[in-house]
Amino acid sequence: xxxxxxxxxxxxxxxxxxxxxxxxxxxxxxxxxxxxxxxxxxxxxxxxxxxxxxxxxxxxxxxxxxxxxxxxxxxxxxxxxxxxxxxxxxxxxxxxxxxxxxxxxxxxxxxxxxxxxxxxxxxxxxxxxxxxxxxxxxxxxxxxxxxxxxxxxxxxxxxxxxxxxxxxxxxxxxxxxxxxxxxxxxxxxxxxxxxxxxxxxxxxxxxxxxxxxxxxxxxxxxxxxxxxxxxxxxxxxxxxxxxxxx
Numbered sequence: 001x002x003x004x005x006x007x008x009x010x011x012x013x014x015x016x017x018x019x020x021x022x023x024x025x026x027x028x029x030x031x032x033x034x035x036x037x038x039x040x041x042x043x044x045x046x047x048x049x050x051x052x053x054x055x056x057x058x059x060x061x062x063x064x065x066x067x068x069x070x071x072x073x074x075x076x077x078x079x080x081x082x083x084x085x086x087x088x089x090x091x092x093x094x095x096x097x098x099x100x101x102x103x104x105x106x107x108x109x110x111x112x113x114x115x116x117x118x119x120x121x122x123x124x125x126x127x128x129x130x131x132x133x134x135x136x137x138x139x140x141x142x143x144x145x146x147x148x149x150x151x152x153x154x155x156x157x158x159x160x161x162x163x164x165x166x167x168x169x170x171x172x173x174x175x176x177x178x179x180x181x182x183x184x185x186x187x188x189x190x191x192x193x194x195x196x197x198x199x200x201x202x203x204x205x206x207x208x209x210x211x212x213x214x215x216x217x218x219x220x221x222x223x224x225x226x227x228x229x230x231x232x233x234x235x236x237x238x239x240x241x242x243x244x245x246x
Contacts (some may be wrong), residue, residue, distance in 0.1 A: 150194035157202040
């Protein structure tokens with residue numbers, strides 16, 4: 001994947017391969033995409049874009065020779081397209097943390113129940129605030145995409161385009177319309193402009209969501225430490241009370 005990235009990063013220097021040897025590389029990339037960890041979102045996005053670019057180049061190589069795809073290559077190409085589509089759907093999902101607060105309280109520590117309940121309520125209140133904040137950020141994106149009017153209400157940069165075309169669009173460092181016309185001639189100038197605007201809106205949305213997520217994560221880390229301190233203090237108070245009663 002790293003080698004392919006270096007090869008295709010510079011569009012001006014990139015050349016379309018004129019042989020049919022890419023199929024093995026495509027198979028390898030599909031395997032890499034399938035094995036990527038959940039926290040490698042950016043690497044997977046870039047890999048999906050590279051695969052899509054190689055698919056387009058391979059089609060051009062076939063067309064330049066008047067070649068017909070072999071059945072094995074057709075199946076491998078479908079595997080690539082399925083991998084890119086699955087990748088796109090996964091990356092478009094909102095994986096924000098809405099989990100419950102887990103507190104380590106022993107079965108014989110019923111005296112901690114009031115403190116634990118207070119901590120859970122504080123956690124739940126902040127979690128609900130975070131949900132509302134994310135909802136407002138999403139509403140801003142809906143309004144922005146609605147004003148663009150490209151025929152899709154999806155909250156992602158792909159919009160009405162298919163995964164392969166959008167991934168090829170993402171490989172273009174310059175989002176100037178004249179340059180995009182050369183790479184994506186099947187789209188009108190108006191469609192390209194709307195897709196660029198959609199990408200800008202989604203990128204701004206992602207930055208806002210990123211700030212929100214970092215704030216949420218920082219608060220959660222700090223609050224978990226606070227929970228440990230509160231529970232430990234409650235345990236000490238209980239031990240002292242038992243000793244005094246005795």
